[in-house]
Amino acid sequence: MLSACDNSGGGSSSGAAGGDHQLDNSVKGATEATKAANKKIADSLPFNDKSDFEDAKRGLIERPETLTIKNANGDVIWDLEEYKTYIADDKPAPDTVNPSLWRNAQLCMEYGLFEVVPDKIYQVRGYDLSNITFIRGNTGWLVYDTLISPETAKAALDLVNAKLGPRPIVAVLHSHSHVDHYGGVRGIINQADVDSGKVKVIAPANFVEDAVSENVIAGNAMGRRAVYMYGALLPRNAEGGVNGGLGMTVSTGLPTLVLPTDTVTASGQKMTIDGVDMEFQFTPGTEAPTEMNTYFPQFRAMWMAENTTNTMHNLLTLRGAQVRDALVWAKFLNDTINVYGPNVDVKFQSHHWPMWGHDKIIDYWQRQRDMYKYIHDQSVRLMNNGLIGSEIAEEIAMPPELNNYWPDRGYYGTLKHNSRAVYQRYMGWYDGNPADLDDLPPEPAGKKYVDYMGGADAILEKAKKDFDNGEYRWTAMVLKHVVFADPNNTDAKNLLADSFEQMGYQAESGPWRSVYLQGAFELRNGVPSAGGTDVASPDTISAMPPEMMFDYLGVRLNGPKAAGKNIKLNVTFDDLKKDYTLHVANGVLNYEPGKIPDADASLTLTKDTMNQIQMGNLKLTDGIDQKKVTLDGNRQSVEDFVGLLDTFPFWFNIVTP
Template identity: 40%
Template sequence: MEKHTTKETQKENSNVKKQLNFADNHEFMLASQNCVAPFNHLEIIQDGKVIWSQKAYAFLEEECPNCANPSLWENARCNHQTGLFRVTEQIFQLRGFDMANLTLVLTPNNKWIVFDTLMSIECSRAAIEFADRWFNENGYPEVEGNLAGIIISHSHVDHFGGIRGLFKDFKVDPSVPIYVPEGFTEAAISENLMVGKAMGRRAVFQYGSSLEKSPFGSLSVGIGQGQSTGTISFELPTCEITENKIIAIDGLDLDFQLTPGTEAPAEMNTYIPAYQALWMAENCTCTMHNLYTLRGAQIRDGKSWSRYLVEAQRRYGPKAKVLFHAHTWPRYATEEEPDAINRYLLDQARLYKGIHDESLKAVNAGYTINELAEQVALPEELTNQWYLRPYYGTIAHNSKAVYQKYIGWYDSNPVNLNPLPPEREAKQMVKYMGGAEAILEKAHEDYEKGNYQWAAKVTNLVIYADPENKEARALCRRSLTQLGYQSESGAWRNEYLTGALELKEDVDLFSIESADSSELSAQMNGEMLLDYLSIHTISTKKQQTGMVKFTDDWQLSNGQIHSLTTTYFIDYWQGILTYYPISSDKEEVTLIYEGKRLAFLQQMLDSSGEPRNWSMLFKADTNNYFNIMEP
């Protein structure tokens, strides 16, 4: 990584200090207070591999250097606060042990309810063991052996992937109920099922997974330091919350509010009346969130998200004394700020509704997707709140999400209807612009003027026309580096710096393990598996039809096993797989499979498997490492 900051970047970062009130340290106070057992130099190592490290971020305890946006540095300092935190007398959080938080709620019968499990079993195991040492020394029951229930707030892997690490033997106790929002299982499995390889590769850019942890590299992704790289686990839930209602777990009432289609397809908030505590899952965080996540996902509805935030405020805001979430740090209603929670909830609602509405105003005025970033603006009284700063999402890319949700990618200019692929377009552009040498001469001038976005754009054209052009690669890398150093969004910084890194010579491409290669794949139902196989067909002239029967087992909350057998008609035609469920058992069944899906999937993708005539029509996709910065 180029460790040089230009005068223009230094000036941009210096201006940030003038725009925001850095004398206000309220967020850092909230992030660091009530830490009963600090562990800022935490490092989790498994088999010689660093799974997660806060020790690597010790540099955040120093003054902000000029290679970092000062606002992002403040956010990173807050996310670096690691240890066991007392939210209330009965609620504790383990923060900084992964990108998300692991929350422990004590019941009247001295047992614990876990809210979210972190992403990796190594991280959740380390968190539980760390908490139990403090609990044992301070008169609290240990978590080990005293779990009354597990609440999983939503369907993103950083909130359920560590579930087996809650148990010493890494096996989930079947007597411990697991509560999830309606639609959780399908959403959790399908999130990465169809495009898991692409998401895994793109996630490297968003989370900065291949970057060094230093002032010149990864700082924060806004909602945490980044993603852990341990083992992901998955356990089928025992209880799905299908409506807003109150449920008692070990004598403690929990009031669930379903919020589908907000930050995740399946999500829920929880209010604990006895403790006047409101758990907002990931529907609130102390930063602007994403309506579109850069790794790739379906667009989130800012209007619906805002509506559920207002509903939470109306239902719980006047009663709650503390608000806590799955990422970042709590908010409190105090004598000095009795309305702090209500204001926080409404500000968050105004943020997403404002982006939604202002974007549509611009769309209806004829602005295109790339013009929205300069057209959409919200009141400074809102955007200057530290807990709404763009450390994760930004108005620029969230406004584009609104555009995409409502009218899609096409701007209605027929010139853009069927453009050339990037490599062919780049070669034509370079030719029309007078050749690579002429482009690079002007690009150097723009770089010296601080026009880094344009310098990066045109040098990347040269790279796509001629990937071996070392001068273009070097200048594009330098331009992206300066853009990264200026970025207030941790995700944007990671994107820019990862792009710069991958333009270096002899750098190995990196990808994050996706859900389709983890335990989640084993839980696919028959239809999901057929969908998955549909994008792993081999294009041949072959035609083939048959029947496949799946038997899926679910363990219900009363311990009973429920089985469902479904038979599908399947048709393979020149690489296209179609299917349809049928009710009749009279037709001859070609394939029968019961139990876990993963073994069946491996069988179908293995040409030596049985039945051979079907397995030869599919292939495993092992390419996680496709190019992004060059053809």
Template identity: 50%
Template sequence: MPRFSLSPRGLLTCLITASLSQAVFASDGPVTPSTQTATLNAAVLQTLPFSDRTDFESVSKGLIAPFKGQIKDAAGKVIWNTHAYDFLASDKAPASVNPSLWRLAQLNAHAGLFEVSPKLYQVRGLDLANMTIIEGDDGLIIIDPLTMAETARAALDLYYANRPHKPVVAVIYSHTHVDHFGGVRGVIDEADVKAGKVKVYAPVGFMEHVMSENVMAGNAMSRRAQYQFGSLLPRSEKGQVDAGLGKSAPSGGTVTLIPPTDLIAEPLETRTIAGLQVEFQLTPGTEAPAEMNLYLPELKALCMAENATQMMHNILTPRGAQVRDAKAWSQYLDASLVRYGDKADVLFAQHNWPTWGGERIRTLLADQRDMYAFINDRTLHLLNQGLTPLEIADTIKKLPGALDQKWYTRGYYGSLSFNTRAVYQRYMGFYDGNPANLNPLPPADTAKRTVEAMGGGAAVLEKMRTAIASADYRWAAQLGNQLLFAEPDNADARKAQAEALEQMGYQSENATWRNMYLTGAMELRNGVPPQSANTVSVDMVRAMSPEMFFDYLAVRLDSDKAVAHDLTLNWTFEDVQKDFNLTLRNGVLTHRAGLNPKAEAGVSLSRDTLEKISLKQLDFPTAMQKGLVKLQGNGQKFALLMGSLDTFGPQFNIVTP
């Protein structure tokens, strides 16, 4: 999953503070479902096996203690509220929600402590992901301690209220997405980790990929994740009903991180943890760049991390990430099927609900293997015939054979449309081969010329309204996008575009597509909301190596400002006795280990001081006055470098230029 919730905006901002002002437009609220939308949604009831209630039996199986209520942070702010989804109680889907998605939303609303099998428990519905708790001989093993420390603590408290109070002796991060590690300080104390009382396991490459995704591209991913998960939408029949993998990410709270003590580096590796054998199966390049499945022989239980959930997953998430390898994904699923298919009595994952019974487990693994293999192979088949990404996406309408009728292959989170384009991108890049697309005009310029060529804004708006009236919402949205990028303050165009997006959102079976459509419509009606509460992770800053810090400085560097100001700078971390030299040349910042004897300036400070500056608890001028930062040589060179750094605004425009 990747996923969005670290909100690393503001990390390492040193000297520059961002300010953000957005226009706010009066809202008349979302539209009602059109007759055509209601008809299309009603027809879904005739195309899928709604009489199959197996998942409703599975999702409630083993319930020990339901959870209904709120979770609050230290300041008393509600960050999780199951009652926000009470509207899902109706068996009949409203016309504003695809019935298939309504069904999933009801399933994901089951929250509480569940016994998966003896010694194996899950807390579900207290966060986007699940927290798995295994009872070992001398303590508890926790797999994936959720997104926030507050939700993780609430999950562990729920377990302790119903089971014997054993200490946590191990935490396992199944992969690198924040909803699978961010709550770790809610379940363990770092002092116990340092004392050797608790071990933290993760796949090799864990820290590198956590930093890459959540810091280097974190600002943009965080903003786009607001669309993907519908975090800004009201929970309602016309708003957010689900996020596919779960209800949503917590709204606020404390993201934490304790670096792993033990890395799993071999393709198959067995460890004894809390008296139990745990076999790890590394699956790099699948749902995350660093990910692993687990098998527990004594319990005959197979944990598929996020590689086999109760739906189609993403080959490329809408929030952004590295493109995943659909072929490798299918091959790892097959390897799991071969190695564990005849040994497992229960398959559980870190989202959704478990699957019990050997035959059902084998069928699920085989079906999901076939699904990802089909997405990969069929896309390659069509691209080798010359079809472009959008043509491929419009050609592959559904999965082949019986796969299309399986609930656990439906596109609730990933989608065929997005996934086929992701496979194309992996093999061919974003360019579709047409020379007209080698160097197109940017969106705003294209829009202005297109609108002019179509007869002006009034003519385009009339065409939009005609398309909406005939339920041609895709075309209406394409027209509206051109008009809004040409005339972003056109209130009538905003309203019409919002209506088209809302109707497509109401029709969508995919939870993330619904959220993205409806979030876009909401921002067209109301403007971009102001920055949400800053949830900069102290642990994320502390976990950054000096090399990662300098890499991020290079990302923040405005090369236009810096291009004529070459310099060399030595940088010393006094407390850890590490030296680096930075070179600014051609508007590019690079770094090396060690000091450069020809450096024009030097700066010395401790890691602690850098962390405080990074978290805006201190600034460089104050630190220098207090003697916490020492400058040598030409101090203006250091000031020039700092003055060339940008701070990224967290709430940039998406549906308007």
């Protein structure tokens, strides 16, 4: 996840481009075209339906007057106050914010401690991107999903204990492997209590493997793109960050991880902890590679994890991930309806607000199920009619019974990019047109486009007219080529930024708004140098088995530099009593268990020492010098191996070459 750092680059909300458009680099207001687009949304959706607001406010027990959470060093890692200055129930949507997204932000600002089931189930909402849930057992709390940061999780626990009376935590349950559902765990429990058996940690099968894989193997690229997805560097105002779709934004503490003591592997698996009966619905391949819902028969309540929220979710996140299977997702929701639906009166989950009433919940589940089924089936239908991903995204439209249903609106995922994800899942990146099989990358293509179009000045003159006509999608497509042809063309960057900005103001999806506005920010201010968080936290690194760590070393190996090299290393983890052989040949790194007699060198170290090397706290060669790593053999081969490993730059360019 990414940090949301304060930035003073906010601008005025007044003024429209019109014929007097100036190519300056300041934040602009909404143009007349954007105002018209947002008014069309306001006129087309049932804004008089206030049932969500009733549900979001229901059961409020306590709400601190202010909510700013700091870490031990005094750094702010969660601040709802920066949103409260401009978002409120009684404030209409500004011209610079899609009114539907504004409504979602108003709902997500309902923060505090809430009662979901009397005397039994409570939630703290608005303390992070996700919710943290407390279930009262006979003697203590069962806690579901522990937010991103230890500091936000602790603040939520402190609120619960202050209002409901202090109770020990007897179990922590993680619904799935995304960091906003486990990262805060060490803020509310300690390892000693887990080791002694006082606290159980329960998660679905492959939880650790999935958490590590997403946050380390491709974590650097995902982390950089997540700056865009969450608008990490945007000011918190009506021209900047407004809402993340699933919640307001992400907290910025260092995520932690505690290894599970118990694992859920199948639907129908049951547990009773501290007098609380639970039946799990195991849902692999839905919102996460492995995920689980939980039914509480004593309370007729169903915890939906993140398999249903009050928005359309992502089939493919904009930060990057593996494509999720909409058909499998719909199937599991159908199972939820059939198996648990007859005995449910309360539905709650790890984002947004709960829902009460059997018939209302069944209708909700059916429409969420049918939303994912419709996206899948219609995308495949259009695909089989010969349309490519971009054409499908332009053609597909939800039927009114789904389109006008608030929980199916695209505040996080969108119909456009989800339909393209379905196409990608079945057909891959190639659209079948030979012209796109070996197309030029953006920089050389940009130079040719600009040359063909008569030069940058001619393009800018035409683009200004198209911008004034509200054709922002087109001006963005065209101006991208000018910027990649000449990243020093300030006028092109500023007009492209203005185009992104208006598209952001019109976006209903929180991530789409953030992506566009973060792109505009970087075009105007340059690539940042601070504000991102390394998702490969110490707990995540520590949880990596040696095999996964070697997989990551293989990703870091610079293939061209490794060509012609032949390096064999034995590696022994003396604390784990495990031996491995690493072999660099043919430009790749392979590994296997055991030792070989003809290795160039043998290294002996602890897993913790390897963790410190992986985190960049210790160089391997320094570890040898400090006797933390025992070397037997040719030291030069070890230094050669280290020299072949890339260190990834976090702040790589996105909107400029």
